[in-house]
Amino acid sequence: MQYMLQMTYRPEDNTEEGTPEYEAEMRRWNALNEELKAAGHYIGASGLTLDATTVRKTADGDVTVTDGPYAETKEVLFSFYLLDVPDLDAAIAVAAKTPASEYGSVDIRPLVGFEPA
Amino acid sequence: MSAAAGALERAYRHERAAVLATVTRRLDGDLALAEDAVQDAFVAAAVDWDRRGAPERPGAWLTTTAWRKALDRLRHERVAAAHAPELAGREGTVSYDLDYDASSLDDDQLRMLFTCCHPALSAEARMALTLRSVAGLTVPEIARAFLSTESAMERRLGRARRKVTTAGIPFRTPPDDLLPERLAGVLRVVYLIYTEGHSATRGAAALRGDLCEEAIRLARLLVRLMPDESEVRGLLALLLLTDARRAARVDAAGALVALPEQDRTRWDAGRIEEGRGLIRGKPGPYLIQAAIAALHSEAPTWEATDWPQIAALYAELERRDASPVVTVNRAVAVGFAEGPAAGLAILDAVAGDERLARYQPLHAARAELLRTAGDVDAADAAYARAIALAGNAAEREALERRRAG
Numbered sequence: 151m152q153y154m155l156q157m158t159y160r161p162e163d164n165t166e167e168g169t170p171e172y173e174a175e176m177r178r179w180n181a182l183n184e185e186l187k188a189a190g191h192y193i194g195a196s197g198l199t200l201d202a203t204t205v206r207k208t209a210d211g212d213v214t215v216t217d218g219p220y221a222e223t224k225e226v227l228f229s230f231y232l233l234d235v236p237d238l239d240a241a242i243a244v245a246a247k248t249p250a251s252e253y254g255s256v257d258i259r260p261l262v263g264f265e266p267a
Numbered sequence: 268m269s270a271a272a273g274a275l276e277r278a279y280r281h282e283r284a285a286v287l288a289t290v291t292r293r294l295d296g297d298l299a300l301a302e303d304a305v306q307d308a309f310v311a312a313a314v315d316w317d318r319r320g321a322p323e324r325p326g327a328w329l330t331t332t333a334w335r336k337a338l339d340r341l342r343h344e345r346v347a348a349a350h351a352p353e354l355a356g357r358e359g360t361v362s363y364d365l366d367y368d369a370s371s372l373d374d375d376q377l378r379m380l381f382t383c384c385h386p387a388l389s390a391e392a393r394m395a396l397t398l399r400s401v402a403g404l405t406v407p408e409i410a411r412a413f414l415s416t417e418s419a420m421e422r423r424l425g426r427a428r429r430k431v432t433t434a435g436i437p438f439r440t441p442p443d444d445l446l447p448e449r450l451a452g453v454l455r456v457v458y459l460i461y462t463e464g465h466s467a468t469r470g471a472a473a474l475r476g477d478l479c480e481e482a483i484r485l486a487r488l489l490v491r492l493m494p495d496e497s498e499v500r501g502l503l504a505l506l507l508l509t510d511a512r513r514a515a516r517v518d519a520a521g522a523l524v525a526l527p528e529q530d531r532t533r534w535d536a537g538r539i540e541e542g543r544g545l546i547r548g549k550p551g552p553y554l555i556q557a558a559i560a561a562l563h564s565e566a567p568t569w570e571a572t573d574w575p576q577i578a579a580l581y582a583e584l585e586r587r588d589a590s591p592v593v594t595v596n597r598a599v600a601v602g603f604a605e606g607p608a609a610g611l612a613i614l615d616a617v618a619g620d621e622r623l624a625r626y627q628p629l630h631a632a633r634a635e636l637l638r639t640a641g642d643v644d645a646a647d648a649a650y651a652r653a654i655a656l657a658g659n660a661a662e663r664e665a666l667e668r669r670r671a672g
Contacts, residue, residue, distance in 0.1 A: 151435040237437040260434055
């Protein structure tokens with residue numbers, strides 16, 4: 151099964167870069183990445199900046215570009231994993247290891263077309 | 268009813284869950300497909316058994332037929348391309364008996380229970396799915412029990428089954444590191460099914476009381492499947508000891524009767540004896556609650572109850588899993604064991620908690636303790652507060668009777 155783990159948090163809860171807490175958190179993310187790669191579970195992962203740009207096409211075919219949604223107080227997607235693991239319990243175990251599960255939340259979404267045979 | 272129709276009805280009632288569990292495992296946990304295939308098999312049985320008579324082993328016949336129906340469905344789906352080579356190979360080796368022996372049936376039933384009670388499903392979905400796929404209730408029966416419509420219940424079940432499949436909820440008994448947490452979840456679902464039936468209001472009481480019986484049946488099944496888990500025995504003991512009082516909970520006019528006023532001669536001695544016989548082993552929340560219920564069952568009257576022992580058991584429960592319900596019950600027990608002042612002191616200590624300000628049982632317990640202590644005015648005020656917070660008419664009437672009495 152392939153899953154996307156979507157990690158959200160409130161930007162105000164962000165750990166500030168350069169602090170010892172930030173360094174400690176980064177070490178945990180790196181350790182988790184290495185563990186997932188060694189187990190063959192890792193497809194991809196990345197953090198996301200919050201500077202989004204929104205694109206829509208109108209009925210006339212005109213492309214409109216606007217500054218993306220940004221809300222200080224709302225939970226926003228800030229990072230994701232793409233995983234290949236045996237089942238939902240395995241995905242839950244990874245989600246529970248992420249620092250994000252402590253200060254934010256992790257949504258597990260199965261990828262379409264990768265249902266068990 | 269013809270012999271074939273009788274056999275079909277018996278198979279639906281007693282073998283459907285086992286057939287479903289076996290087929291689900293063979294389909295690697297695809298509960299949605301397994302459910303459809305088992306339904307197909309029963310439709311086929313209605314025709315075939317009527318014509319040729321019921322087979323010698325209906326469960327084996329249904330399992331094999333459901334498996335073939337599942338393969339048919341897979342072939343007809345567009346995604347069959349991905350599945351077909353592997354399944355075609357398996358189909359060739361399918362024997363008439365298809366794993367239909369007692370030991371694997373038990374394992375499959377247990378897997379089905381853990382799958383239906385997976386925490387990724389909503390509490391309502393877990394209860395409905397367990398009643399359908401493990402207890403074998405029909406959709407109309409479940410809909411009536413939850414005061415829902417048949418189509419709404421069918422949708423809820425369909426959505427839950429789809430999630431089992433698409434989210435990749437594994438069809439298995441959890442490994443040791445997950446087992447305590449997941450088993451607690453299964454016990455919780457069975458307990459909630461019981462309380463759904465137990466808290467039934469007057470009009471629906473007859474329909475929903477069936478849920479109490481189903482919950483006890485599920486708890487019995489769990490005890491058979493996991494005989495070494497003391498909390499599993501604890502749950503069955505708690506349900507039996509609680510259910511022993513069911514007849515005494517309602518008076519001739521249909522009103523609820525609280526434990527202190529119940530006619531104890533109407534308690535079910537058989538259930539009490541069976542429940543008490545199960546209380547042994549490592550204590551956990553269910554076993555402790557069962558022990559409390561057992562002490563009530565032994566007491567000739569409310570006043571002559573072993574309150575010091577009950578207070579100690581509630582203290583142990585509070586230490587493990589604090590909740591307002593437990594604190595209020597402990598205060599009542601301590602009030603009887605050591606006098607109303609000691610009970611009131613426990614309630615006063617939590618009275619500042621805002622979440623409890625609107626908790627009706629706390630005010631009712633305070634009222635009783637204050638009255639015993641002789642503080643008539645404060646007791647009356649506490650009754651008034653409890654009555655204002657009562658959730659339904661039966662509760663309100665019971666409190667008004669206590670206030671006047």
